[in-house]
Amino acid sequence: MKQLLTGKTAIVTGASKGIGLAIAELYAEEGANVVMTARGKDALTDAVAAINARDGGRALAVVADSADPEAPSRVFKEAIDAFDQVDILVNNAGVGEMYAIEKTTTEHFDEIMQINLAGPFRFCREAVNHMMPRNEGRIINVSSVNGTTPICGVAYTTTKGGINTMTLNIAMRLSGTKIRCNAIAPGVTDTDAARAWAAGEQEGGGEMLEFSDKYTNTTVPGTEPIDQAYAALYLASEMGRAVTGQVIQVDNGQFL
Numbered sequence: 001m002k003q004l005l006t007g008k009t010a011i012v013t014g015a016s017k018g019i020g021l022a023i024a025e026l027y028a029e030e031g032a033n034v035v036m037t038a039r040g041k042d043a044l045t046d047a048v049a050a051i052n053a054r055d056g057g058r059a060l061a062v063v064a065d066s067a068d069p070e071a072p073s074r075v076f077k078e079a080i081d082a083f084d085q086v087d088i089l090v091n092n093a094g095v096g097e098m099y100a101i102e103k104t105t106t107e108h109f110d111e112i113m114q115i116n117l118a119g120p121f122r123f124c125r126e127a128v129n130h131m132m133p134r135n136e137g138r139i140i141n142v143s144s145v146n147g148t149t150p151i152c153g154v155a156y157t158t159t160k161g162g163i164n165t166m167t168l169n170i171a172m173r174l175s176g177t178k179i180r181c182n183a184i185a186p187g188v189t190d191t192d193a194a195r196a197w198a199a200g201e202q203e204g205g206g207e208m209l210e211f212s213d214k215y216t217n218t219t220v221p222g223t224e225p226i227d228q229a230y231a232a233l234y235l236a237s238e239m240g241r242a243v244t245g246q247v248i249q250v251d252n253g254q255f256l
Helices: 018-029 041-052 071-083 106-134 154-173 192-198 207-215 225-236
Strands: 009-012 033-038 058-063 088-091 137-142 179-186 247-250
Touching: 009 018, 009 071, 018 033, 018 041, 018 058, 018 088, 018 225, 033 041, 033 071, 041 058, 058 071, 071 106, 088 106, 088 225, 106 137, 106 154, 106 179, 137 154, 137 225, 154 179, 154 247, 179 225, 225 247
Parallel strands: 009 033, 009 088, 033 058, 088 137, 137 179, 179 247
Antiparallel strands: none
8 A cells, every 4th residue: 555655754743642743653554754842852762763663664853842943943954954854743742731720820821831732823923934845745633622622721822722723823824835734633632641631630720620511521431642643644645635624523522
């Protein structure tokens, strides 16, 4: 069977575990060169080594913090030096939190904004400037069902609503070109972060957990990281070539 991303180069942020790792692994299986970023060197190095150990796997580790304003230019430079160009950007890096509005400090709010929204903005800007001269590329932002059903912390949910709006704005700017910008909105997915959320162990505790029962169908099974990766593959490949400005919710219907 033909690989869907042969000859393409993808940057995947937050790629050392969870959804980001599943996307990077699937992209590599589909023939892409994968540039993987994360803040933790050891986990990232192990993830990249595992991909490179596979037949045909080509992955590169770049330790980077998405909240660092200098990270996008450095990551893109290393990707271009290694693989000549970047065809796909997946903005996956982010953190969850559960502080209610009355307990959210200005410092905490600003920190989450830098990681979850300003960071993806800067990576998107770098991608657009790189892709526009070739009139070709795919940008995929990892949002959340919290972008439309904001049951977690006020800072986190605000960033995910912002990601959705930014995705649409970029798609409008690039309408008529061959550069697509979309987002996937994972529901409850079997990751370390989701397990911490369900146990009330994310930063901010479990105070907001009551709203998940009130506003969602918690009897519906959650998803696996590969479910999110399949959506990201669709958007990155020719299968999604006519899709732009969309937020695709992947949640088994839990947040309908």
